[in-house]
Amino acid sequence: MALLECIEIEPAQPAVASVIWLHGLGASGHDFEPIVPELQLPADLPVRFIFPHAPNIPVTVNGGMVMPAWYDILAMDIDRKVDESGVLASADAIDDLIEREIQRGIPSNRIIIAGFSQGGAVAYQCALRHPKPLAGLLTLSTYMAIPVALSETNAHLPVMVSHGTMDPVVPEQLGQRAVASLQQMGLSPDYRTYPMEHMVCLEQIREIGKWISECLMPDA
Template sequence: MSHLPCVEIEPNEPASASVIWLHGLGADGHDFEPIVPELRLPESLPIRFIFPHAPSIPVTINGGMVMPAWFDIRGMDLDTAVDEADILASVNATRALIEREIARGIPSERIVLAGFSQGGTIALHAALSHPDKLAGLMVLSSFFAAQNALEAHPANRNIPIHVFHGTEDPMAPEMLGQQTVAALQAMGYSPAYKTYPMPHAVCPEEIADISRWLQQVL
């Protein structure tokens, strides 16, 4: 089976867990590669990091420019102006990476899904709809688009979720993070939420918090 091309970072010891981390609009799998050593994870927790590259497609909101994207965005209304078929295709591609990890010996409950910005939307849909229990879901500076298209699966009803957001974000205003948390709570989930005085980016304090959270769930 063909899979999305990925940047993969192996631990020094055989991996006992995996993190599949989706980048944002216009970026690629190399975007978060430098964060891995900054997480300073203990050798006793050997994690394989997988950073897939999104396909390049025309993005309407950016004048039809072709760029790496998990789905097309046609306008500012995130409930109606996103391409649900694109989202489903990206969710299925992410699910194929989960299945590949399972085939490589990583149990599903040792797999974390993470996503930044657009990638966070796909991580939300992929994790909450996955039919096997996952270790956790991490949503970074993102938004919960096409909520009505989500068919949540009970296998991940109690999945640990952490939403991170910047209070100075001009691309995905913090209100979108708050809306994501509220939507998840309305669906019966219990997400953790933390903000940082940063733009559409990551910061050292957030990286330290991500490390602690990964060690907690894995």
């Protein structure tokens, strides 16, 4: 299968780590492209950012309209019915991008998986089950769409979860449920909330930048 089309932002120096960041429903890889400089990563931490584009598929809750989506959204209720096969297929597609980074010389434990909203649901599935050790999992304004079996290699995976307290699209309750699930797996997610709706804010982006640096900087 062909790799997903992606936007790639290369650092000034050869990359020593990678962040694969998934956008939300109806958006594209361009959505989070502008945040890279706002993360204010250290100059001595050259990170490649990869922003894949979701495929265009019909989305049930939008009347079957074709749009970029990681999987079909079948219902909008809080205990929503989920397109499980779609979630798994997209997670597999991100696995392929992880493998490409490894082939390009980035060890798996120097790769962070990130996702916003629908992309975050795929990020959960991809990172937690991944058979190789990863550097971290970052999820924003999202939920755990389907159960996932945590791989032994990622039993101590650093996880940062953030959510807007006024989110009308993905209620914070769903973010809290995901955190509870992570804790039941034995993980210790760093959960942060911000007074915002279904979006990101500068304070959050700066804190994400610090978290990425902590995950990727070599031990002193």
